[in-house]
Amino acid sequence: MRPDDRRYATSHEWAKIDGDSVIVGITDFAVDELCNGNEGDLVYCDLPEVGRLVEAGETFGEIESVKAVSDLQAPISGEIIEINPVIEDHLQVLAEDTWGKGWMVRIKATAPNIDHMMDAATYEGHISAPH
Amino acid sequence: MQDSWRLITTWGTTPEFNMGLDEALLLEGDQPTLRLYTWSPDALSLGWFQKTSEVSGIGSASSTVRRLTGGGAIHHEGxxxxSLCCPQTHPLYRGPVGPSYARIHGAVILALRQIGLPARLRGEGSLTSDDPASGMCFHHSTPLDVEWNGRKGVGSAQRxxxxxVLHHGSIKVTSTPLEGNIATFEQxxxxxxxxxxAPLLLDHMRQHLGLRLVPGVPSPEERERAAELGARYTTDEWVHQR
Known part of the structure; x- marks a missing residue:
């Protein structure tokens, strides 16, 4: 079961309220889809500069595995106030500690509410259901 | 039940058109589309994340573009x-990235075998064409790449x-000085x-992947969008963004 202290997007990002900001990462499902369980297949991640404003649903970064480039979508609107400096040189952290050290960006949300996103149980159903 | 796809074939179209139309289909395509095309003039395409300094042959082709898809550089000549473009929920692309390559490459391999090439997925190990320092796609191989006679012969990448999803594939008919020691149709x-x-490849896409291919052309709106998007692909700002 995935952590229930955060919410999940259909595009497989997670968001967690942390104080007066929101931290965002990608789920274990997203990582597995990109690299088939071989985290060595992740080769590059491009995260935004601190200070950038993003709208919910807008691309805030990109991640490349050996065979695909995928966009990362902001689940909420706001300002990027911090990026995880570990990610660029240690992409394996996305698989090794998806819910903790694998966070990507911290957003000062325009409206810090993530209730529109799925809870863990609903996300579980989303990724299990035939599309 | 067969799955209906639009088939767009264009021979000798410009790098700007080729990349612009693929992007237009990725952003706004309203139906699954398979494209077959060649390039005129020839072009060197860089992978989305490649630095120009990582590609030893930069500047050696008639034109240079940066693809939306990842991976290494390709010299689009011979x-x-x-390209295939469709929703990510389509059965061809649903699920992990790896198996989607295996499905598409399965059809490509059957077509290559039909002309007498012992094509197969590379699997574990390496190829004699591997030379990652060149920055070229055909000089870097993974288990899901298509090879024959120990050399890579098909380059693929997705966005x-x-x-x-946009899936790019390049099947080498002849080699070029930028892509020496690779698998081609010469064998x-x-x-x-x-x-x-092309007709052989399409036959196997129909049979192996269950695609019902309906010949078509880009709509006027797609052409207009392709021209608008494609114009930036050969600019210094776009090519040298990394």
């Missing part, structure tokens, strides 16, 4: 290029954006050009 028992091989 090749048949294909996944907004719930849609085939039948002589083929990109154009003469």
């Amino acid at each position: 090749e048949l290029t294909f 996944r954006k907004g719930g849609r 085939a028992t039948e002589s083929h050009t990109a154009q003469s091989f």
Whole structure:
């Protein structure tokens, strides 16, 4: 079961309220889809500069595995106030500690509410259901 | 039940058109589309994340573009290029990235075998064409790449954006100075050009992947969008963004 202290997007990002900001990462499902369980297949991640404003649903970064480039979508609107400096040189952290050290960006949300996103149980159903 | 796809074939179209139309289909395509195309003039395409300094042959082709898809650089000359664009939920692309390559490459391999090439997925190990220092796609191989006679012969890469997927593939008919020591049609028992091989590839896409291919053309709106998007692909700002 995935952590229930955060919410999940259909595009497989997670968001967690942390104080007066929101931290965002990608789920274990997203990582597995990109690299088939071989985290060595992740080769590059491009995260935004601190200070950038993003709208919910807008691309805030990109991640490349050996065979695909995928966009990362902001689940909420706001300002990027911090990026995880570990990610660029240690992409394996996305698989090794998806819910903790694998966070990507911290957003000062325009409206810090993530209730529109799925809870863990609903996300579980989303990724299990035939599309 | 067969799955209906639009088939767009364009021979000798410009790098700007080729890349612009693929992007237009990725962003706004309203139906699954398979494209077959060749390039005129020839072009060197960089992978989305490649730095220009990582590609030893930069500046050696008639034109240079940066693809939306990842991976290494490709010299688009003497090749048949294909692209598939559809929702990520389509059965061909649903699920992990790896198996989606295996499905598409399965059809490509059958077509290559039909002209006498012992094509197969590389699997574990390495190829004699591997030379990652060149920055070229055909000089870097992974288990899911297609090879024959120990050399890579098909380059592939995907972009996944907004719930849609763009899959690029390059099948080498002849080698170029930028892509030496790779697998080409020179070892085939039948002589083929990109154009003469295309019907064989389509047959296997139909049979192996269950696609019902309906010949078509880009809509006026797609052409307009392709021109608008494509114009930036050869600019210094776009090519040298990394």
